[in-house]
Amino acid sequence: ANPSFALNPSLGFAAVPPTRSDNATVPAGYKAQTLAPWGTPLTGSYPAYKADGSNSGAEQEQQVGSHHDGMHYFPMASNPNGHGLLCVNHEYVDQYNLHQGGAINSNPRPEDQVRKEIAAHGVSVIEVKKDPFTGEWGVVQGGYNRRITANTPMEIRGPVRGSDFVKTKYSPDGTMTRGTINNCGHGYTPWGTYLTCEENWSGYFVNRTGRPREHARYGVSTSAGRYRWETAQGGADQYIRFDASVKAADPVDDYRNEPNGQGWIVEIDPFNPNSTPKKRTAMGRFGHEGCWLSPPQLGQPVVFYSGDDAQNEYVYKFVTKARYSKNVNGDILDQGTLYVARFNDDGTGEWLALDINDLAFQAAAFAKGVAFADQADVLVNTRLAADVVGATKMDRPEWGTVHPQTREVYMTMTNNGSRNAGNIDAANPRGPNPYGHIIRWREQGNRSWATKFEWDIFVLGGIESDSQVLPEQGGPALTQDNIFASPDGLWLDQNGILWIQTDMSGSQQLSGPFGANQMLAANPISGEIKRFLVGPNDQETTGVVSTPDGKNLFVNFQHPGDRSSASLGFTSNWPDHGAVYRQPGDAVVVADPVGPRPRSSTIVITREDGGVVGL
Ligand code: FEO
Numbered sequence: 001a002n003p004s005f006a007l008n009p010s011l012g013f014a015a016v017p018p019t020r021s022d023n024a025t026v027p028a029g030y031k032a033q034t035l036a037p038w039g040t041p042l043t044g045s046y047p048a049y050k051a052d053g054s055n056s057g058a059e060q061e062q063q064v065g066s067h068h069d070g071m072h073y074f075p076m077a078s079n080p081n082g083h084g085l086l087c088v089n090h091e092y093v094d095q096y097n098l099h100q101g102g103a104i105n106s107n108p109r110p111e112d113q114v115r116k117e118i119a120a121h122g123v124s125v126i127e128v129k130k131d132p133f134t135g136e137w138g139v140v141q142g143g144y145n146r147r148i149t150a151n152t153p154m155e156i157r158g159p160v161r162g163s164d165f166v167k168t169k170y171s172p173d174g175t176m177t178r179g180t181i182n183n184c185g186h187g188y189t190p191w192g193t194y195l196t197c198e199e200n201w202s203g204y205f206v207n208r209t210g211r212p213r214e215h216a217r218y219g220v221s222t223s224a225g226r227y228r229w230e231t232a233q234g235g236a237d238q239y240i241r242f243d244a245s246v247k248a249a250d251p252v253d254d255y256r257n258e259p260n261g262q263g264w265i266v267e268i269d270p271f272n273p274n275s276t277p278k279k280r281t282a283m284g285r286f287g288h289e290g291c292w293l294s295p296p297q298l299g300q301p302v303v304f305y306s307g308d309d310a311q312n313e314y315v316y317k318f319v320t321k322a323r324y325s326k327n328v329n330g331d332i333l334d335q336g337t338l339y340v341a342r343f344n345d346d347g348t349g350e351w352l353a354l355d356i357n358d359l360a361f362q363a364a365a366f367a368k369g370v371a372f373a374d375q376a377d378v379l380v381n382t383r384l385a386a387d388v389v390g391a392t393k394m395d396r397p398e399w400g401t402v403h404p405q406t407r408e409v410y411m412t413m414t415n416n417g418s419r420n421a422g423n424i425d426a427a428n429p430r431g432p433n434p435y436g437h438i439i440r441w442r443e444q445g446n447r448s449w450a451t452k453f454e455w456d457i458f459v460l461g462g463i464e465s466d467s468q469v470l471p472e473q474g475g476p477a478l479t480q481d482n483i484f485a486s487p488d489g490l491w492l493d494q495n496g497i498l499w500i501q502t503d504m505s506g507s508q509q510l511s512g513p514f515g516a517n518q519m520l521a522a523n524p525i526s527g528e529i530k531r532f533l534v535g536p537n538d539q540e541t542t543g544v545v546s547t548p549d550g551k552n553l554f555v556n557f558q559h560p561g562d563r564s565s566a567s568l569g570f571t572s573n574w575p576d577h578g579a580v581y582r583q584p585g586d587a588v589v590v591a592d593p594v595g596p597r598p599r600s601s602t603i604v605i606t607r608e609d610g611g612v613v614g615l
Pocket residue numbers: 091184185199289309398488
């Protein structure tokens with residue numbers, strides 16, 4: 001970064017202390033409201049949310065899904081700061097909180113519970129509007145609203161389309177698949193579409209008959225799917241497809257290739273509710289956390305960064321073959337080069353092509369004795385291809401973000417329980433690494449499509465005695481104003497504020513000094529960091545975007561009360577217990593185990609004086 005031309009934001013709020021409260025805690029002078037919690041009527045007959053959890057699967061298909069995660073706001077041209085489409089990912093479900101009386105996990109599982117769980121996954125496209133008199137945001141019951149679920153038909157595009165890897169009983173020619181699963185982070189494109197990213201999809205499938213490498217390397221289960229959807233009563237095709245065991249002589253007579261339809265980046269046109277989502281296979285198959293655009297330049301390739309969130313996995317980028325112009329559309333994502341990162345210990349780095357036609361890639365594969373038949377094979381087995389070229393194994397890459405002016409890239413490495421003192425490197429310098437860190441890099445010549453870069457560490461998260469801001473510059477340790485662990489969500493806003501969101505585990509929240517999961521604001525130039533927001537019980541804070549004027553900040557609280565069970569009851573009652581937010585010094589809100597069931601939700605944070613959030 002060149003500080004002389006970079007945005008240099010001052011953080012104009014008092015830090016919120018680490019706290020635990022079953023509510024949102026915002027700085028003095030700020031307020032918050034909930035928007036579109038799980039179960040909000042969205043499409044069709046707009047079925048009302050039933051607080052006892054008794055909504056059916058068919059009703060869930062017409063309501064906002066659960067476990068809000070990555071999201072983007074697409075403004076309406078006529079009123080960009082007060083009216084737009086909010087696209088929200090729904091990563092997974094907590095069965096106890098989803099169903100009346102909890103999940104029935106008999107074998108087979110009740111069909112309607114499975115249908116409801118499938119429908120609570122995916123994406124919501126939500127038309128949202130701000131009331132000009134009250135300042136409150138609400139959901140518009142209009143024609144843009146859409147539910148995309150783990151059962152929605154999708155087109156397979158790019159080099160894997162039509163290959164043997166994706167031929168199924170559902171699509172014998174390998175051009176279609178159903179559903180998007182475990183949608184974590186997100187992205188958006190310069191041509192106005194949304195990207196949803198498939199992260200921990202592998203555990204939803206089971207293969208009991210010996211897994212090919214494109215299942216085994218990703219962790220497809222050998223015993224049962226995560227929610228055992230494959231056992232749904234009645235055995236309908238859309239459920240038993242989650243069993244990828246070999247059952248027939250011909251691959252298109254069973255479901256062995258169903259898992260190969262997952263692990264991709266999916267493009268959705270939010271302004272066309274009848275459009276078919278497209279899986280953009282040229283961008284690789286792994287545990288996609290998200291997909292982050294580098295600000296495009298006319299006449300140059302378009303570049304997206306992506307991370308594979310699993311222990312000791314990799315950082316990737318995709319460079320389109322076609323050059324950017326005002327006329328391009330999503331089809332330019334079907335041709336390009338996928339690269340994986342090597343972070344050298346001397347602060348330099350290289351992007352290594354995963355391309356069957358690249359001589360260095362061919363030589364590396366040959367040297368390792370690994371064969372790939374074609375580019376479809378490379379892409380379906382992206383993790384293996386990255387192993388072959390010697391990419392750097394990272395401490396669980398989560399979100400990235402690109403500076404709007406400098407194009408410097410920041411990415412969270414959330415934590416890594418399998419790193420130890422014997423396998424640290426400069427880019428992953430702590431073993432074990434329970435607290436995580438944020439790394440950043442600058443592409444050679446400030447060209448996002450370059451194949452070389454320089455990197456450093458922005459902050460080592462952690463407790464006051466084991467943390468440091470800008471370690472290579474000898475920066476300070478974190479303090480009570482900003483200690484955090486397990487950074488996950490990350491966003492550089494239009495004013496150059498770096499927003500950092502945390503996903504600490506239950507034990508890290510309950511027994512550590514950090515309080516509940518939270519969001520902090522940072523100045524990427526000075527290294528100043530302040531805690532801005534702390535969320536309710538058991539949630540993770542994830543997903544952040546604002547209106548173009550920066551005055552309405554949308555944030556998600558995912559899985560409040562995720563420790564709920566028959567014995568503990570609901571461990572959060574947020575948001576339906578009535579309180580919306582508190583400021584430091586206000587009474588702490590305590591969950592009542594017999595109170596309302598918790599609901600993942602978006603919140604909208606504004607300043608009481610109507611100013612820009614964070615400054
Ligand atoms: Fe779904 Fe890596 O967080």
